[in-house]
Amino acid sequence: xxxxxxxxxxxxxxxxxxxxxxxxxxxxxxxxxxxxxxxxxxxxxxxxxxxxxxxxxxxxxxxxxxxxxxxxxxxxxxxxxxxxxxxxxxxxxxxxxxxxxxxxxxxxxxxxxxxxxxxxxxxxxxxxxxxxxxxxxxxxxxxxxxxxxxxxxxxxxxxxxxxxxxxxxxxxxxxxxxxxxxxxxxxxxxxxxxxxxxxxxxxxxxxxxxxxxxxxxxxxxxxxxxxxxxxxxxxxxxxxxxxxxxxxxxxxxxxxxxxxxxxxxxxxxxxxxxxxxxxxxxxxxxxxxxxxxxxxxxxxxxxxxxxxxxxxxxxxxxxxxxxxxxxxxxxx
Amino acid sequence: xxxxxxxxxxxxxxxxxxxxxxxxxxxxxxxxxxxxxxxxxxxxxxxxxxxxxxxxxxxxxxxxxxxxxxxxxxxxxxxxxxxxxxxxxxxxxxxxxxxxxxxxxxxxxxxxxxxxxxxxxxxxxxxxxxxxxxxxxxxxxxxxxxxxxxxxxxxxxxxxxxxxxxxxxxxxxxxxxxxxxxxxxxxxxxxxxxxxxxxxxxxxxxxxxxxxxxxxxxxxxxxxxxxxxxxxxxxxxxxxxxxxxxxxxxxxxxxxxxxxxxxxxxxxxxxx
Numbered sequence: 001x002x003x004x005x006x007x008x009x010x011x012x013x014x015x016x017x018x019x020x021x022x023x024x025x026x027x028x029x030x031x032x033x034x035x036x037x038x039x040x041x042x043x044x045x046x047x048x049x050x051x052x053x054x055x056x057x058x059x060x061x062x063x064x065x066x067x068x069x070x071x072x073x074x075x076x077x078x079x080x081x082x083x084x085x086x087x088x089x090x091x092x093x094x095x096x097x098x099x100x101x102x103x104x105x106x107x108x109x110x111x112x113x114x115x116x117x118x119x120x121x122x123x124x125x126x127x128x129x130x131x132x133x134x135x136x137x138x139x140x141x142x143x144x145x146x147x148x149x150x151x152x153x154x155x156x157x158x159x160x161x162x163x164x165x166x167x168x169x170x171x172x173x174x175x176x177x178x179x180x181x182x183x184x185x186x187x188x189x190x191x192x193x194x195x196x197x198x199x200x201x202x203x204x205x206x207x208x209x210x211x212x213x214x215x216x217x218x219x220x221x222x223x224x225x226x227x228x229x230x231x232x233x234x235x236x237x238x239x240x241x242x243x244x245x246x247x248x249x250x251x252x253x254x255x256x257x258x259x260x261x262x263x264x265x266x267x268x269x270x271x272x273x274x275x276x277x278x279x280x281x282x283x284x285x286x287x288x289x290x291x292x293x294x295x296x297x298x299x300x301x302x303x304x305x306x307x308x309x310x311x312x313x314x315x316x317x318x319x320x321x322x323x324x325x326x327x328x329x330x331x332x
Numbered sequence: 333x334x335x336x337x338x339x340x341x342x343x344x345x346x347x348x349x350x351x352x353x354x355x356x357x358x359x360x361x362x363x364x365x366x367x368x369x370x371x372x373x374x375x376x377x378x379x380x381x382x383x384x385x386x387x388x389x390x391x392x393x394x395x396x397x398x399x400x401x402x403x404x405x406x407x408x409x410x411x412x413x414x415x416x417x418x419x420x421x422x423x424x425x426x427x428x429x430x431x432x433x434x435x436x437x438x439x440x441x442x443x444x445x446x447x448x449x450x451x452x453x454x455x456x457x458x459x460x461x462x463x464x465x466x467x468x469x470x471x472x473x474x475x476x477x478x479x480x481x482x483x484x485x486x487x488x489x490x491x492x493x494x495x496x497x498x499x500x501x502x503x504x505x506x507x508x509x510x511x512x513x514x515x516x517x518x519x520x521x522x523x524x525x526x527x528x529x530x531x532x533x534x535x536x537x538x539x540x541x542x543x544x545x546x547x548x549x550x551x552x553x554x555x556x557x558x559x560x561x562x563x564x565x566x567x568x569x570x571x572x573x574x575x576x577x578x579x580x581x582x583x584x585x586x587x588x589x590x591x592x593x594x595x596x597x598x599x600x601x602x603x604x
Contacts, residue, residue, distance in 0.1 A: 043430065049508060050429035053421040054437065060418065060478035061444050068455035069447065075454065131346050144591065145350055148357055151587040153537035155555035156576040159562055160356050163363065163371075163569040171359070174375035206353060207587075211595055235338065264448050267539035271559050285450050285540075292454050293544045300454055311451040318446040 069311075075304035086300040094305035103306075109194065110283040114262040116198035117205065121258055122251065124202065125209025129247075130239045132210075133217050143214055150207030154267030161200040162187075162272055190280040193273050197281055200268050205261070209254050216250030217243065256321040260314055284310050360580070363573035364388065371570045387574035394565050397575060399550055400557040403469075404536055404579075407553055410473045411535040412528055419482030419527060424512055426483070427490040428498060438487075441480040449475075450540060457544055467547040476535060482527045485597070489523035490516065522596065529590050530597035533583055554579040 079090040097103065128146050132139055149157070164170045165186035173183050186196045220243065228234075228242050244251075266285045269275060275282035275290060282290065284306060292303035359378075363371060364387050366380040391397055425431070426438050456475050457466075465471035493516060501511050517524065542553040549560060558575050565571045587594065 046429050047431040050425040050431040050434070053425035053429070056418045057422045057441070057478040057480070057483065060475070061441075061480075063459070064456055064475035065444055065447055065452055068452035068459070071455035071458075072451060128346075128349060131342055131349075134342055142346055142350070144588070146353055147591065148584075148587060149353060150594070151584040152356075152576075152580055153555050153583065154539050155537075155558040156360070156580045157356070159558050159572045159576045160360050162562060163359075163573060164356070166569065169372050169374055169376055169569070171355075171376045171378070177375050203353070203356065215595060260448070264450055266450070267555070270539070270543070271562065288450060288454075289540070289544075293457075300458070304454055307451045307454060310448060314448045314451075315446055 072304045072307050072311075075300050076308055078301045080297070080299065080301065086304075090301065094302050097302075098305070098309070105279060106282055106284055106287050106306075109279070109281065110263065112194060113198060113201075113265065113281075113283050114259055116195065117201045117262040117265070118255060118258045120198070121202050121205050121209055122255055124206055125213050125254065126244070126247070126251065128206070128210050129213040129217055130243060132214065133239075133243060134235070143210065146210045147207040149203055150211070152204060154204065155271060157200055157204045158268045158271035161196070161203075161268075165196055165272070187273055188277055190277050193277060193281050197268055197272055200272065201262070201265060204268075205258065209258070212254050212257075213247060213250050216247045220246050252324060253321070256317055260317050263310065263313055263317070284313075360573050360577045363570060364577040366570060368568065368570050371573075387570040388578070390568070391561065391571045391574040391578070394571055395557050395561050395575070396549060397554075397557060397561075397578065400552055400554045401578075403472075403551060404554040406469055407472045407538075407542070408532050408536040410469070411476045412532045414473070414477040415479050415482050415531045416524060416528055418478040419486050420512070420517070420524075422478075422483040423486035423490050424508070424516070426487050427493075428508070441483055444480045445484075453541060453544065460545070466545065467551050469551075471545050472542055472551075472553070475541070479531070482531065485527050486520070486523055489520050493519065522593070525590075525593045526597040529586055529593040533586060533594070536583060 075086055076094055077089060077091060078086045079088045079093075080086055081088045132142055132146075152160075164172050167173055167183065167185055167188070170186070172186060176183060184192060187193050224242065224246070225238070228238050233241060264285055265283065266289065269281050269283060269286045270289070273281040275286045288303045288306045288310065291299045291306065362378065362380055365383045365385070366377070367384045367386060370377050370380060422441070426434060452475070460466060460471045460474060465474070497515075498511065501515060506515075537555060538553070539555050542556050543559075546552045546556060549557070552560060554575075558572070558579060561575045562572050
């Protein structure tokens with residue numbers, strides 16, 4: 001990058017500008033060879049312009065990202081005073097109480113939800129893409145069809161699945177009935193509620209996974225597939241030994257992004273179960289919402305401490321992602 | 333090599349897999365056109381007996397759905413335009429302007445992407461409520477006026493622009509802003525569309541922030557309206573489906589007709 005330019009150099013290059021008064025493209029090109037040299041307008045004006053262009057973004061980031069992070073740390077060490085303002089210093093007690101069973105359950109639900117969304121989602125998307133990739137007709141039609149759920153917002157998907165999950169008139173229990181099977185309390189039993197939430201989320205996210213992996217398949221060089229065919233690798237063998245290994249980076253990206261998304265999953269829980277029954281679908285994000293916004297008395301302090309845990313989890317995921325991408329996932 | 337049987341098998345599996353994927357898409361529209369009693373039969377009926385418009389009519393009476401539609405359009409529209417503007421300017425600075433610390437600032441921009449929005453919602457809620465902007469359009473959009481993802485994507489695209497052409501324009505006395513507006517942006521329409529479509533869909537679908545930022549039904553976005561609808565009309569699933577069907581039309585159109593832009597936006601980070 002730019003060296004720390006001492007003023008004399010800048011002045012010198014300014015003078016050089018003055019000498020080459022009728023600037024030609026040749027001198028402009030030559031000047032670009034020297035990183036510290038200025039363009040026709042002079043470095044100071046260019047620097048000011050650059051900061052001017054960056055300013056709108058920086059202001060938003062400072063006000064709504066950096067300052068909030070600091071304030072979250074502050075709030076996490078405070079409890080409500082008698083008029084409900086989060087101003088009573090409580091030290092690290094919000095973090096200490098995390099080692100009790102209640103928060104452990106929230107983390108367990110979060111982990112189960114993440115697993116139940118990421119694993120079936122990645123396997124499902126991979127299966128669809130491998131089938132699509134086997135040179136069938138109407139490939140484009142099929143891919144578009146599988147991507148269609150991507151259009152559905154978390155709210156619309158949740159509302160539709162709420163209709164499906166209705167115990168007395170929903171299509172899922174209707175199907176079970178016609179198959180001669182027992183009825184299921186999809187959203188009201190502690191065993192099923194989280195599974196139902198996962199099912200909704202997997203449906204919502206499938207299109208995204210298909211898009212990511214299909215783009216990966218598209219970037220596999222033709223020569224690789226031709227060579228594989230010459231060596232007699234077709235069908236499942238080609239998928240296992242060639243396509244899946246070469247999809248490594250995209251699969252990895254998909255898994256990390258889905259994990260981050262699952263950690264932030266909120267709307268489907270809010271609409272379908274409100275975290276219940278008896279906390280069986282209360283994930284970390286839902287717990288943050290519940291503490292801070294759900295009831296009349298807001299516990300911003302406790303919620304902020306939990307928000308820091310969420311932040312830490314997402315940061316770990318991103319760090320893993322960057323770390324692995326640096327070392328490359330496949331052999332190219 | 334490949335047998336006919338194998339090919340038939342692949343089609344069969346694909347079609348079978350499509351049933352659970354497409355059934356909800358079908359059912360939201362089928363259910364919208366059913367009569368209330370058709371939706372409460374057991375085992376459930378899958379095909380409407382006709383195009384009954386009762387659900388659509390009644391959903392418009394139950395909640396101010398058109399007003400909510402407008403709120404969503406205003407919110408997603410402002411966020412999209414603002415993010416495009418802030419991203420274009422920032423990306424221009426990173427690619428075409430030389431200034432000390434450019435690499436460091438860019439790294440800082442990228443690091444903002446690692447922060448989950450949910451971790452900032454409590455202080456942002458307090459800040460914006462403190463400014464008296466709770467339950468307002470400004471409150472809905474303020475934290476999302478800039479987002480480094482757009483800057484990142486546009487920077488990639490701007491870097492393709494031949495510097496010689498830029499220098500030629502500058503030598504001809506063209507200022508930065510005029511160059512940006514008349515030459516650079518028209519040549520980067522695909523990237524701008526990708527960012528625009530991506531930002532529009534994600535802000536149209538936002539749930540957590542509009543939920544805590546709105547108090548009255550008049551200010552709710554469509555997504556929050558769907559939840560209100562479900563609570564207010566808990567015995568009428570037909571109304572929920574009608575609301576969901578209406579709310580999904582714009583994004584469905586974007587996914588069907590603008591898929592290449594979506595693919596470009598989504599896969600920018602995945603394919604290196």
